[in-house]
Amino acid sequence: MNIKIDKKSGVPLYIQVKNQIMEQIKNGTLKVGTKMPTERELAAMLNTSRNTVSAAYKLLEQDGVIVSYQGRGTFVAEEAKTWKRHSINDKLLKIIDIALEEALEMGLSYDEFSALVMDRVREKQEILKNINAIFIECNIEQAKYFSKQLSRETGLNIMPLTLKDLEEKSKEIEEALSDAQVIIATFNHVNEVKELTSDFDKEVLGVAITPCLETIVKIAKYPKGTKFGLVCISNEFQFKVQSALKSAGLEVDITATTSREVKDVKNIIDTSDVIIVSPGRRKEVKAVAGDKKEIISFDYNLDQGSVKAIISKMVELKN
Numbered sequence: 001m002n003i004k005i006d007k008k009s010g011v012p013l014y015i016q017v018k019n020q021i022m023e024q025i026k027n028g029t030l031k032v033g034t035k036m037p038t039e040r041e042l043a044a045m046l047n048t049s050r051n052t053v054s055a056a057y058k059l060l061e062q063d064g065v066i067v068s069y070q071g072r073g074t075f076v077a078e079e080a081k082t083w084k085r086h087s088i089n090d091k092l093l094k095i096i097d098i099a100l101e102e103a104l105e106m107g108l109s110y111d112e113f114s115a116l117v118m119d120r121v122r123e124k125q126e127i128l129k130n131i132n133a134i135f136i137e138c139n140i141e142q143a144k145y146f147s148k149q150l151s152r153e154t155g156l157n158i159m160p161l162t163l164k165d166l167e168e169k170s171k172e173i174e175e176a177l178s179d180a181q182v183i184i185a186t187f188n189h190v191n192e193v194k195e196l197t198s199d200f201d202k203e204v205l206g207v208a209i210t211p212c213l214e215t216i217v218k219i220a221k222y223p224k225g226t227k228f229g230l231v232c233i234s235n236e237f238q239f240k241v242q243s244a245l246k247s248a249g250l251e252v253d254i255t256a257t258t259s260r261e262v263k264d265v266k267n268i269i270d271t272s273d274v275i276i277v278s279p280g281r282r283k284e285v286k287a288v289a290g291d292k293k294e295i296i297s298f299d300y301n302l303d304q305g306s307v308k309a310i311i312s313k314m315v316e317l318k319n
Contacts, residue, residue, distance in 0.1 A: 001030075001037065005046055013048055014055035021060060025076060033216045035249025036066060036074040071223045073249065077213065124315050128155040131314055134176060135160050136185040136193050139234040141280035142300075146209070149302050150184065154311050163189065166196040177202065184310065205310055208303035211244040218296050220250055222274060229272030230256035230298075231265055231285050237278050241298050262288060269293055 003020045005013050024030045036042070039057060043050040057074065060066045067077040103113040133156045137143035143160035151158045159180070165173050177183075177200045185193040187206040194204045219228070232238055238256045245252050254276070257268050265288050269275055275295045277285045282297050289295060 001042070001045070003042075003046060005048060013052045014059070017042075017046070017048075017053060017056035018059045021056065022065065025065060030076050032076055032213050033211065033244070033248035034076040036076065038073065067217065069220050072220050075216070075220060075248065077217070125155060128311065128314055129157070131156050131182065132180045133158045134180045134183045136163060136166065136183060136189060138163050138189065138236045141233045141278055142237065145279050145300075146186075146207075146302060150207070150307065150310075153302070153307050154314070156314065158184070163192065163196070166193065182314065205313060207306040207310060209300045210303055211248075212299040212301050215296060215298050216244070216248050216250070219245065219252065219274075219276070220248070224251070226253070227271065227273045228252055228254045228276055229268035229274070230254050230276045231268055231281050232256065232258055232278035232298075233280060234258060240300075241276065244298075 001021075001024065003017060005016045007013065009016070021030070021036075030036075036057075037045065039050050039053045042053045046053070057066065057068070061068065064077060066074050068074040100110075100113055103116070104110075108116070135143055135147040135150060135158050137146060137160070140160065140162050143162055147158040147160040150156065159176055161173065161176070177197060180202060183193060183197055183202050183204045184207055185204060186209055190204055190206040197204065222228075230238060230241060232241070235258060238258065242252075242254065245254075255268060255272060257264050259265065265285060269285070269289045269292070272293065275285060275289060275293050276298050277295055279297050279299055282295060286295055
């Protein structure tokens with residue numbers, strides 16, 4: 001953390017610390033799930049008192065920006081979406097004001113301007129509804145999950161496929177690729193997808209995914225020594241979960257399985273305190289575990305900035 005305090009500025013030190021942490025969250029230096037230094041550690045880094053850091057942390061907790069768990073530590077709990085939204089809204093309002101002034105000068109009424117804008121919005125929405133897209137992930141569970149989410153947020157018609165589908169290229173898959181206007185993949189698979197679909201001359205767009213904060217927070221609440229069992233479909237998903245927890249600063253004891261055998265799933269349940277599951281296996285694991293153990297679904301969300309970029313690109317392609 002790059003925080004510099006000026007003891008001669010007249011601004012209370014805890015306010016300086018609070019504002020600089022807030023700024024690092026705004027610009028993305030500190031991300032959701034990042035583990036913060038302890039009050040003692042940060043005080044030593046800044047050569048200031050622990051009370052100064054404690055006061056700054058308390059203000060940030062009151063704002064919902066960070067969250068603390070006894071025995072676990074303090075984590076970044078909120079991104080700068082609210083601040084970014086205010087900035088975006090201000091810019092858009094200025095653009096709208098200019099357009100409105102132009103419209104009034106050309107003789108349009110307020111109602112006519114409003115109707116024109118709404119017609120344009122509906123036109124763009126119809127464009128998205130008529131676009132066929134394919135979403136590629138390493139396993140069908142993730143592909144279906146993200147396809148539904150992306151379709152819900154964009155209005156696109158999206159077919160979920162896996163990398164294996166692209167490698168095998170059945171007749172049905174080739175037809176789907178030919179009919180699609182665009183292919184979407186998570187960023188870590190974009191280059192691979194481009195190579196596998198090079199014969200179809202389709203644009204491949206990347207989308208970022210982020211671990212769901214609520215999931216990280218649920219896991220962070222458990223004390224050290226808690227035994228977690230992970231039941232998922234693929235080794236890739238297992239790696240993503242472990243990487244996400246490590247990035248959040250959580251040292252978690254996890255035993256994992258991708259097996260579909262009931263005895264293997266039951267063994268994980270019986271030897272674990274808490275069960276983590278990939279979204280597609282929750283019902284299956286719940287049927288075996290019943291109410292004996294808490295089951296946490298490890299969800300990922302599509303990055304909203306990536307989703308908006310895709311919508312913009314789709315509208316651009318149709319213009």
